[in-house]
Structures are given as C-alpha cells and as structure tokens.
Amino acid sequence: MSAAVLSCRPTAAATAPLLPLVGADTRVPLVPSGTTRYVDLDAAASARALESVAARVQEALPLYASVHRGAGYLSQVSTALYENARATVGAFVGARPDDVVVITRHTTDAVNLLAGCVPAGAAVLVLDCEHHADLLPWQRRGPVTVLPTGATVVETLRAIGDELTRRPYALVAVTGASNVTGESLPLPEVVELAHAAGARVLVDGAQLVPHRRFSLAGSGADYVAFSGHKTYAPFGAGALVGRRDWLDAGPAYLAGGGAVASVTVSSTEWVPAPHRHEGGSPNVLGAVALAAACDALAALPAGALEAHERALRTRLVEGLSALPGVRVLRIWADSAEPTGVVSFTVAGHDPGLVAAVLSAEHGLGLRDGRFCAHPLLARLGVPGGALRASVGVGSTLADVDRLLTALASHLSVGPRAEYALVDDRWQPVDDPRPVADPLALARAAGCGPAAA
Incomplete structure (x- = not known):
C-alpha cells in the first residue's frame, strides 16, 4: 500500500483490542485459495460477543430455570439473575430512580413497544436521517412529522x-449516533428544545450506547432504546429504559402469562411495567449477557472508548480519502466527533461487488447497501447504496490497514476472480468456499464443540 494511504501518524492507541472478543482469531477460506484471519468491520450491524459475556452465560447456564413464579430453588436463582440484570442495564444508561427497564429483543422491538404507549392521537417528530427502526413504527402509528435534516x-x-x-408534539425521536456516518446531534440541546415545548425525547441508542458513555439522568432524555447484539452481547436481548407513566398506562406489548394480575373469560387486569410488556417466558440468558456487556463497558477507564475509536476512525477516514474516487459520507459539516461508523462510495464501482471482492479475496466483513436508512442515503445523494466499515472494542489499526490495503489493491488491479449476481448479491463464480456446514468452520477455527 502507498504511503499516502497510511498518512496519519502512528499512535499507541488501538494497536490492540480494547476488550477481547469471542472468535477474534477465526480463519476463513479465500478465493481462489488459502485462508486468512477474518477481519470483522461490521460491528454496527452485529458485534461479536465479548469473552467476558460468553463466560458469564456459561456460568449462568447450569442455574437456568423458570423465573418469577417457580417455587424451585433454581427458579429463585434465575429470577434473581434476571432482575439483577435489569438493574445493571438501567444503571449502565443512567436510569433515574423512578425509570423502568423493559427487556426487549432489540432496538426495533423497544421502539415499537414505546410507539404503542405514546398517548393516542399525540404527534411524534422525527428526522429523515433516522434508521428505519426509529421511523417505520412512527409512520405506522401516526400522526408523525418527518422533518428534513438540515x-x-x-x-x-x-x-x-x-x-x-408550530404544533404540539408528545415525543421527539432522535438517533443517538447515525448508523450510516456515526454522527449525532447534541442531545442536551435537543432535549432542551423538546422539553421547552412540552415534548419528551426518545434516543435511539443502538449506535451510541456501545460506543459512548450515556446517561438518561445526565442528558435529560426521557427514553433510550438499544440492542444487545450491537453491545457485544448477541444473545437476543435489548432494552427500553425510561419514564414509567406511559409504560404503565399503555397496552401490554405481549399479551400473555406474566403480564397479568388476574384474568377472567371476559376481562384482564394487567400488571404495571416492566412485566406488563414482557409476557411469556423472558430471555433470562439474554438479559444476563446484556448485563455482562454493560459491566465490561462500564469498567473501562473514562475516555477509553472515545480514544480507541478516534484512532481507528482517523486512520480509516484519512486512508479512504487518499484513495482515488472514494467519498466518505457525512451528514453535517459541523457535527462533533462521530463514532466509529464510516460509510463511503467508490466512483464507478458497484458497492455490492466491492464488498463481495473484499470478502472473498481478502477475508474482510463490511456492509453494503442502504443500511436500513433509505431516506438518509437518498439525501446524501447515493440512493443506490454505499459501503460501510464499522469498528468497536475488538478492532485494531491492523484491521483498518487490512481494509485500506485490500481496497487499494482492488482499485489498482481489480478482482482476481469472476463474479456474478445471485439473488441480487454478488458472488464468485464457482465459489469453492464451503458454507453448507457452519459448525465445521467453527471447529476448524477452534471454537466448535469438538474443539472444547
């Protein structure tokens, strides 16, 4: 790779992972042959589990039993694990003493839950730069105003x-950090504007909470939603945390056992939140995993997350900007320091084909497409999609350099294999890489059952 691509000064930050991830040394097959260590630059979509999270789940598995209504000793233990996890999650996002923590499946689930609890007929205000998870629930619910981003x-x-x-709003729903560019609006200022007008604020924290310190009490925001699978705990749990009154008054999100105080054939008495919205058997192990991730991130020294991602993002943006035809996407020229999410286009190159080549020939995992943010990509002038590299606590400068070297090679030499569209996705023709038995790949990487 040319010196121009690696133009930023060497730094001690981000030369090693900030926290260890499960499977960080996994090797994958290449086209046309050979193997390499997989470099995962798609943390914005789904982040690998922290080793400490996997260890906590393994500790909890032998103790797993039914929760809340079981008389057995392990049921009592599992109930304590679940409720302690709820408290840990709330503390991690600076919940106020009277806030409630509802365990959900993910951010999308949490926002849909809240959408059902906003008082009927009350208006909601969102921007057109939101992820679909913070747009579609409000469109379906109505009334909603989608404000063009300045x-x-x-x-x-x-x-x-x-x-x-201009009109009364009950809620302003805003991204904590864009899943396309990592940028954000200053939340305290958004909260001040909303509260002055009598509106509450929901923060879509999916891309914020895993990468920056956030506090409901400190920011003044009323609700935050986030996902475990983006917070290094991919075990199927997320959370909605915030003001109790709407959640106590709203209709039960999941009607079923555990959400009720009493039932007759003609009527139901619902319990208050959070159990009001957690009908059925809860995801105890998912909650335990999410709490473990919160513990690990909270234990990092102040500023460590920011310094780690700053070094990675600086290297990535400077390296990409030095390559011919590459445009790094930004929403606002005056935004403060973004998180480690960088989307870009390469003039004259199909983003899907570039992503396929980087995967097949270089062992890199990126995202391509419109990132569940179609209105934003249209506003940025790339309605056909872009490429996205996103980093996290397990990423290093060496990972970023792998991408920059591979992309420079592709732009100068081109692909080494022939590619074709298969079900709207670019794939190598006669791809020799096995994908039919994923467990075999796990065993070969030393992380499957046979390797234990």
Missing part, C-alpha cells in the same frame, strides 16, 4: 425548534 447541525436544531413551536 445541512448543518445548527440548521437542523433550528428546524427542530421551529417545528416544535
């Missing part, structure tokens, strides 16, 4: 303030 943070804040004076 060219700058200052313009966008002014537009929010102006809109809040």
Whole structure:
C-alpha cells in the first residue's frame, strides 16, 4: 500500500483490542485459495460477543430455570439473575430512580413497544436521517412529522425548534449516533428544545450506547432504546429504559402469562411495567449477557472508548480519502466527533461487488447497501447504496490497514476472480468456499464443540 494511504501518524492507541472478543482469531477460506484471519468491520450491524459475556452465560447456564413464579430453588436463582440484570442495564444508561427497564429483543422491538404507549392521537417528530427502526413504527402509528435534516447541525436544531413551536408534539425521536456516518446531534440541546415545548425525547441508542458513555439522568432524555447484539452481547436481548407513566398506562406489548394480575373469560387486569410488556417466558440468558456487556463497558477507564475509536476512525477516514474516487459520507459539516461508523462510495464501482471482492479475496466483513436508512442515503445523494466499515472494542489499526490495503489493491488491479449476481448479491463464480456446514468452520477455527 502507498504511503499516502497510511498518512496519519502512528499512535499507541488501538494497536490492540480494547476488550477481547469471542472468535477474534477465526480463519476463513479465500478465493481462489488459502485462508486468512477474518477481519470483522461490521460491528454496527452485529458485534461479536465479548469473552467476558460468553463466560458469564456459561456460568449462568447450569442455574437456568423458570423465573418469577417457580417455587424451585433454581427458579429463585434465575429470577434473581434476571432482575439483577435489569438493574445493571438501567444503571449502565443512567436510569433515574423512578425509570423502568423493559427487556426487549432489540432496538426495533423497544421502539415499537414505546410507539404503542405514546398517548393516542399525540404527534411524534422525527428526522429523515433516522434508521428505519426509529421511523417505520412512527409512520405506522401516526400522526408523525418527518422533518428534513438540515445541512448543518445548527440548521437542523433550528428546524427542530421551529417545528416544535408550530404544533404540539408528545415525543421527539432522535438517533443517538447515525448508523450510516456515526454522527449525532447534541442531545442536551435537543432535549432542551423538546422539553421547552412540552415534548419528551426518545434516543435511539443502538449506535451510541456501545460506543459512548450515556446517561438518561445526565442528558435529560426521557427514553433510550438499544440492542444487545450491537453491545457485544448477541444473545437476543435489548432494552427500553425510561419514564414509567406511559409504560404503565399503555397496552401490554405481549399479551400473555406474566403480564397479568388476574384474568377472567371476559376481562384482564394487567400488571404495571416492566412485566406488563414482557409476557411469556423472558430471555433470562439474554438479559444476563446484556448485563455482562454493560459491566465490561462500564469498567473501562473514562475516555477509553472515545480514544480507541478516534484512532481507528482517523486512520480509516484519512486512508479512504487518499484513495482515488472514494467519498466518505457525512451528514453535517459541523457535527462533533462521530463514532466509529464510516460509510463511503467508490466512483464507478458497484458497492455490492466491492464488498463481495473484499470478502472473498481478502477475508474482510463490511456492509453494503442502504443500511436500513433509505431516506438518509437518498439525501446524501447515493440512493443506490454505499459501503460501510464499522469498528468497536475488538478492532485494531491492523484491521483498518487490512481494509485500506485490500481496497487499494482492488482499485489498482481489480478482482482476481469472476463474479456474478445471485439473488441480487454478488458472488464468485464457482465459489469453492464451503458454507453448507457452519459448525465445521467453527471447529476448524477452534471454537466448535469438538474443539472444547
């Protein structure tokens, strides 16, 4: 790779993972032959589990039993594990003493839950830069105003303030960090504008909570939603944390056992939140995993997350900007320090084909497409999609350099294999890589059952 690609000064930060991840040394097959260590630059979609999270789940597995209503000793233990996990999750996001923590499946689940609890007929305000998880539930619920994002943070804040004076809103739903660019609006200012107009604020924390310290009490926000699978705990749990009154008054999200105080054939008495919205057997191990991830992230020294991602993002953006035809996407020219999510386009190159080549020939995992943010990609002038590299606590400068070297090679030499569209996805023709038996790959990587 040319010196221009690695133009940023060497730094001690991010030369090693901030926290160890399960499967970090997994090797994958290449086209046309050979293997390499897999470099996962798709943490914004799903992050690998922390080793400490996997260890906590293994510790909890022998203790797993029914919760809340079981008389057995292990049922009592599992109930304590679940409720302690709830408390840990709440503390991690700075919940106030009277806030409630509902364990959900993920951010999308949490936002849909809250959408059912916003008072009927009350209006919701969102921006057109939101992830679909913070757009579609409000579109379906209505009434909703989707406000165009301004060219700058200052313009966008002014537009929010102006809109809040035009009509009453119950809620402003805003991303904590864009899943396309890592950028964000200053939350305290959004909260101040909303509260002055009598509206509450929901923060879509999916891309914020795993990468920056966040506090409901400190920011003044009323709700935050986030996912375990983006917080290094991919065991099927997420959370909605925030004000109790709407959640106590809203209809039960999952009607079923555990959500009720009494039932007759003609009526039901629902319990308050959080159990009101957690009908059925809860995901105890998912909650335990999410709490373990919160513990691990909370234990990092102050500023460690920011310094780690700053080094990685700086290397990535400078390296990409040095390559011919590459455009790094930004929403606002005046936004503060983004998280480690970088989307980009390569002039004259199909993003799906580039992603396929980087995967098949270089062992790199990136994202391509519109990232569940179609209105934002259209606003940025790339309605056909882009490429996205996203880093996290397990990423290193060597991972970023692997991407920059591979992309430079592709742009100068081109693909080494022939590719074709298969079900709208680019794939190597006569791909020799086995995918039919994923457990065999896990065993070969030393992490399957036979390797234990």
